Amino acid sequence: MxxxxxxxxxxxxxxxxxxxxxxxxxxxxxxxxxxxxxxxxxxxxxxxxxxxxxSKQELLAQIMTGTMDDLLQTFRVAVAGCEDVVERLRRAAEAHVRYHARHRLEAFVGTREIRSLEEPHRTDVLRRRAAYESAFRALLAEGAEAGRFRIATVKLTSYAILDLGMGAAVWYRENGDLTEDQVVYQYGDFALRLAGVH
Known part of the structure; x- marks a missing residue:
C-alpha cells in the first residue's frame, strides 16, 4: 500500500x-x-x-489530487465577493467549464483512473470530489430556498451542471468553431436554465 x-x-x-x-x-x-x-x-x-x-502511483495521485485542488480553488475564486446567488452559480459553472476546456487530459484521467488509485490516495481524491460537488449543491440549495431557483432535486441538478464541464472536455478544441469564451458563456446560460432561473 x-x-x-x-x-x-x-x-x-x-x-x-x-x-x-x-x-x-x-x-x-x-x-x-x-x-x-x-x-x-x-x-x-x-x-x-x-x-x-x-512511483507511478505517486504520479497518478499527484495528478488527481492536484486537479481536484485546482477545481476547488477555482470555485472559491469564482464566487468570492459576490452576494447574488444566481451570479455565483453562473460564475462557478463558467469556471468549471473553462477549467475542463483547458485541462482535457486531467478531466479524462480523473474520470477513468479513479479505480487505479490505491489507498489512501483514493479516499483523498474522493473526499476532494465530494467537497467540490457539495459546493455546487450548497449554491443550488441556497438559491432554491431563496426562491431564485426552481429545481426538483438539488443532487441531480448539481450532477447535470458538473456534466457540462465533463462534456466540454470531450469535444472542445481551441481551433474549433466556437471560442473558449463563447462556450463558457453559453454553458453558463445552460447551468442557469438547469437551475430553473428565469
Missing amino acids: SRGPTRRAPGPRAREIRDAALALFAERGYAATTMADIGAAVGMRGPSLYKHVG
Missing part, C-alpha cells in the same frame, strides 16, 4: 515528468503505462527518474 504523495519541490523536471505521465495515462491508460515509458518520454532512465518521483 502506498503512502500519501511525497511533497517534492515542483521544479521544471518534476513538472515535465508529471505532464509526460498525464499524457501517457490518457493515451494508454494507467495500467499499461510503465515508469520506463514515462522516463523514455522525458529522456531519463530509472535512477534519474526516481530522484524526482517515487
Whole structure:
C-alpha cells in the first residue's frame, strides 16, 4: 500500500515528468503505462527518474489530487465577493467549464483512473470530489430556498451542471468553431436554465 504523495519541490523536471505521465495515462491508460515509458518520454532512465518521483502511483495521485485542488480553488475564486446567488452559480459553472476546456487530459484521467488509485490516495481524491460537488449543491440549495431557483432535486441538478464541464472536455478544441469564451458563456446560460432561473 502506498503512502500519501511525497511533497517534492515542483521544479521544471518534476513538472515535465508529471505532464509526460498525464499524457501517457490518457493515451494508454494507467495500467499499461510503465515508469520506463514515462522516463523514455522525458529522456531519463530509472535512477534519474526516481530522484524526482517515487512511483507511478505517486504520479497518478499527484495528478488527481492536484486537479481536484485546482477545481476547488477555482470555485472559491469564482464566487468570492459576490452576494447574488444566481451570479455565483453562473460564475462557478463558467469556471468549471473553462477549467475542463483547458485541462482535457486531467478531466479524462480523473474520470477513468479513479479505480487505479490505491489507498489512501483514493479516499483523498474522493473526499476532494465530494467537497467540490457539495459546493455546487450548497449554491443550488441556497438559491432554491431563496426562491431564485426552481429545481426538483438539488443532487441531480448539481450532477447535470458538473456534466457540462465533463462534456466540454470531450469535444472542445481551441481551433474549433466556437471560442473558449463563447462556450463558457453559453454553458453558463445552460447551468442557469438547469437551475430553473428565469
